[in-house]
Amino acid sequence: xxxxxxxxxxxxxxxxxxxxxxxxxxxxxxxxxxxxxxxxxxxxxxxxxxxxxxxxxxxxxxxxxxxxxxxxxxxxxxxxxxxxxxxxxxxxxxxxxxxxxxxxxxxxxxxxxxxxxxxxxxxxxxxxxxxxxxxxxxxxxx
Amino acid sequence: xxxxxxxxxxxxxxxxxxxxxxxxxxxxxxxxxxxxxxxxxxxxxxxxxxxxxxxxxxxxxxxxxxxxxxxxxxxxxxxxxxxxxxxxxxxxxxxxxxxxxxxxxxxxxxxxxxxxxxxxxxxxxxxxxxxxxxxxxxxxxxxxxxxxxxxxxxxxxxxxxxxxxxxxxxxxxxxxxxxxxxxxxxxxxxxxxxxxxxxxxxxxxxxxxxxxxxxxxxxxxxxxxxxxxxxxxxxxxxxxxxxxxxxxxxxxxxxxxxxxxxxxxxxxxxxxxxxxxxxxxxxxxxxxxxxxxxxxxxxxxxxxxxxxxxxxxxxxxxxxxxxxxxxxxxxxxxxxxxxxxxxxxxxxxxxxxxxxxxxxxxxxxxxxxxxxxxxxxxxxxxxxxxxxxxxxxxxxxxxxxxxxxxxxxxxxxxxxxxxxxxxxxxxxxxxxx
Numbered sequence: 001x002x003x004x005x006x007x008x009x010x011x012x013x014x015x016x017x018x019x020x021x022x023x024x025x026x027x028x029x030x031x032x033x034x035x036x037x038x039x040x041x042x043x044x045x046x047x048x049x050x051x052x053x054x055x056x057x058x059x060x061x062x063x064x065x066x067x068x069x070x071x072x073x074x075x076x077x078x079x080x081x082x083x084x085x086x087x088x089x090x091x092x093x094x095x096x097x098x099x100x101x102x103x104x105x106x107x108x109x110x111x112x113x114x115x116x117x118x119x120x121x122x123x124x125x126x127x128x129x130x131x132x133x134x135x136x137x138x139x140x141x142x
Numbered sequence: 143x144x145x146x147x148x149x150x151x152x153x154x155x156x157x158x159x160x161x162x163x164x165x166x167x168x169x170x171x172x173x174x175x176x177x178x179x180x181x182x183x184x185x186x187x188x189x190x191x192x193x194x195x196x197x198x199x200x201x202x203x204x205x206x207x208x209x210x211x212x213x214x215x216x217x218x219x220x221x222x223x224x225x226x227x228x229x230x231x232x233x234x235x236x237x238x239x240x241x242x243x244x245x246x247x248x249x250x251x252x253x254x255x256x257x258x259x260x261x262x263x264x265x266x267x268x269x270x271x272x273x274x275x276x277x278x279x280x281x282x283x284x285x286x287x288x289x290x291x292x293x294x295x296x297x298x299x300x301x302x303x304x305x306x307x308x309x310x311x312x313x314x315x316x317x318x319x320x321x322x323x324x325x326x327x328x329x330x331x332x333x334x335x336x337x338x339x340x341x342x343x344x345x346x347x348x349x350x351x352x353x354x355x356x357x358x359x360x361x362x363x364x365x366x367x368x369x370x371x372x373x374x375x376x377x378x379x380x381x382x383x384x385x386x387x388x389x390x391x392x393x394x395x396x397x398x399x400x401x402x403x404x405x406x407x408x409x410x411x412x413x414x415x416x417x418x419x420x421x422x423x424x425x426x427x428x429x430x431x432x433x434x435x436x437x438x439x440x441x442x443x444x445x446x447x448x449x450x451x452x453x454x455x456x457x458x459x460x461x462x463x464x465x466x467x468x469x470x471x472x473x474x475x476x477x478x479x480x481x482x483x484x485x486x487x488x489x490x491x492x493x494x495x496x497x498x499x500x501x502x503x504x505x506x507x508x509x510x511x512x513x514x515x516x517x518x519x520x521x522x523x524x525x526x527x528x529x530x531x532x533x534x535x536x537x538x539x540x541x542x543x544x545x546x547x548x549x550x551x552x553x554x555x556x557x558x559x560x561x562x563x564x565x566x567x568x569x570x571x572x573x574x575x
């Protein structure tokens with residue numbers, strides 16, 4: 001379980017620079033990031049070391065922000081590692097909305113951030129299948 | 143210089159005013175007797191038909207607005223019983239209920255007469271082949287021009303709007319000499335001609351009579367150069383009669399407003415005070431021959447100025463300058479009236495959407511396009527692209543159905559639309575009007 005900060009950005013020059021500068025000046029470190037974009041707008045999704053603060057800072061800077069529950073899954077950092085996890089999720093009928101990679105690693109594992117449709121079911125499935133995911137505080141410290 | 147009805151078009155001012163007064167008095171008696179809404183307003187203002195004894199006295203009468211038409215929807219302002227009404231049109235006004243206009247047999251004849259006059263003024267004659275690309279239907283443009291062209295004895299091709307490649311083929315094959323449509327459609331036709339490899343010299347077009355949306359002198363030059371024709375501005379509005387209220391002559395120094403059928407005034411749009419000739423202000427028109435739907439001091443919302451000096455062409459009817467703009471922030475896009483308030487009400491109907499919006503009207507190539515910028519609030523924001531795209535699609539669909547024209551919705555960041563302390567600017571018009 002982890003909190004992702006999602007930010008609405010217009011697809012125009014300087015917006016991403018602006019949002020990252022606002023975070024940087026508040027001493028917030030971005031640990032993982034992905035951008036989903038269309039021709040008109042983009043959604044910046046980030047994992048940061050202090051989501052509460054990031055949320056507050058961004059709101060104060062007039063961004064449209066939301067907090068989203070995601071799961072940071074430990075994926076074996078070897079060929080086929082991600083495929084195995086994805087197959088297991090597929091077998092369990094777990095719908096993935098999107099995923100992206102974490103910048104750091106945990107031990108010998110890669111970390112992949114998953115946004116799933118049903119987070120409770122995902123946790124259950126992960127436990128049953130022995131897929132490891134790391135907790136919030138651990139993640140923010142990485 | 144050719145005239146359709148020289149005697150009327152070049153009538154001395156004194157005679158025009160005599161005729162206007164007689165017809166005005168008749169009209170005022172008629173509306174007082176037959177239209178409860180007019181009677182009520184006149185009674186409230188303490189005015190009786192007998193109080194109208196000069197053209198100056200027109201000033202005493204209350205204004206009529208689009209709202210009056212809406213309040214009396216659909217036929218409440220008609221001065222004739224329905225069995226005397228032979229045609230109904232509906233204006234392009236699209237806020238809530240449309241405005242409905244009706245015509246008697248004589249109204250239709252006069253309208254055709256005015257359009258024949260307008261076409262002649264712009265150089266058409268009975269040998270002309272008039273390609274009429276105004277939309278046919280409830281909109282007054284198509285049928286208005288059509289009847290006038292027939293009255294003139296020209297050959298009219300009722301192509302209506304759209305199907306542009308076919309229009310161009312017919313234009314070449316039928317040898318159209320006159321094109322009637324909106325100015326933006328004229329430019330679009332040219333664009334498609336270029337794509338098809340058709341040059342203006344492959345056609346027999348000599349002139350175009352363009353109206354139903356405001357257009358600038360720059361636009362005229364553009365059209366004239368591209369299509370190699372003489373372009374004329376025509377003015378009209380369905381509430382008054384439709385196209386043919388005023389028309390440019392070859393001097394192109396204002397549009398002659400048919401003063402034997404209408405009385406024009408200019409008022410200050412804020413105070414409602416009549417302004418002296420030559421001052422820019424809102425055009426107010428009173429119809430003095432209309433039977434089915436007489437209009438007393440109808441506020442057109444169009445900004446212009448009047449000049450009653452005799453024109454070089456010999457016509458004496460007052461000239462209105464090409465419309466400068468609107469007295470409120472309504473925009474006309476492809477002949478459709480769009481009010482920011484309409485956009486606001488649509489947005490407010492969608493849960494979570496806040497009324498922070500901006501209309502950006504632009505001319506892409508040759509067509510007017512409307513972009514509506516809507517701020518994304520936290521309530522509607524999602525971390526999923528699909529959901530935001532669905533939101534955009536919903537807003538687009540709702541706006542298009544309310545406005546009746548295509549809309550491009552752009553979701554923008556909060557506070558990115560300038561807030562204003564007083565009257566907010568809801569429209570940015572980039573068409574270089």
